[in-house]
Amino acid sequence: MKLRLFFTALLLAVITCPLARAEGGGTPLEKEMKTMNKAFRQLKKQVADASQNASSLELVAQMEKAATASTDLIPEKAADLPEKDRAAFTADYKAKMQDFSAVLAKLEVALKAGDNAGAAKLLTDLNNLQRANHKEFRKPQD
Numbered sequence: 302m303k304l305r306l307f308f309t310a311l312l313l314a315v316i317t318c319p320l321a322r323a324e325g326g327g328t329p330l331e332k333e334m335k336t337m338n339k340a341f342r343q344l345k346k347q348v349a350d351a352s353q354n355a356s357s358l359e360l361v362a363q364m365e366k367a368a369t370a371s372t373d374l375i376p377e378k379a380a381d382l383p384e385k386d387r388a389a390f391t392a393d394y395k396a397k398m399q400d401f402s403a404v405l406a407k408l409e410v411a412l413k414a415g416d417n418a419g420a421a422k423l424l425t426d427l428n429n430l431q432r433a434n435h436k437e438f439r440k441p442q443d
């Protein structure tokens with residue numbers, strides 16, 4: 302009977318452990334990226350619509366916050382590099398994240414000025430930066 306209790310407990314632990322880990326939600330950088338992703342997807346839908354500029358500015362603020370937080374985090378890929386390359390990789394990542402933030406600041410200016418066409422164009426730039434930077438700084442997808 303005691304043995305059965307033990308196995309039940311063991312089974313429970315085996316089942317819930319990966320669940321708990323999945324819920325933990327990955328690295329701190331992945332968490333910021335998820336926030337960024339959610340705001341960016343919504344922004345793509347509404348950026349051209351001037352009647353939604355207040356809400357769009359709120360989404361840009363969320364992205365700026367996530368980008369700023371991301372600047373001081375270190376991509377997982379850094380750990381896979383030879384020690385001698387790590388500092389340069391991290392510095393490059395940081396600089397590119399700051400470039401990205403600079404484009405977000407331009408987007409904020411455009412939306413505040415009611416320049417929705419300009420804002421839409423900046424979203425294309427952000428999209429391209431996302432792609433290029435993921436290629437450079439993300440671990441090869443598993």
Ligand code: HEM
Binds near residue numbers: 331339341375427440
């Ligand atoms: C519109 C802009 C961006 C969006 C929507 C975005 C979205 C995402 C998403 C959805 C992930 C996967 C998160 C997960 O695994 O749960 C991710 C990961 C990642 N992104 Fe971005 N991203 C953006 C811009 C950037 C920029 C500008 C950089 C670097 C300068 C960057 C670097 C990374 C890295 C390094 C990872 C892997 C996470 C890690 O190593 O811990 N991303 N991003």
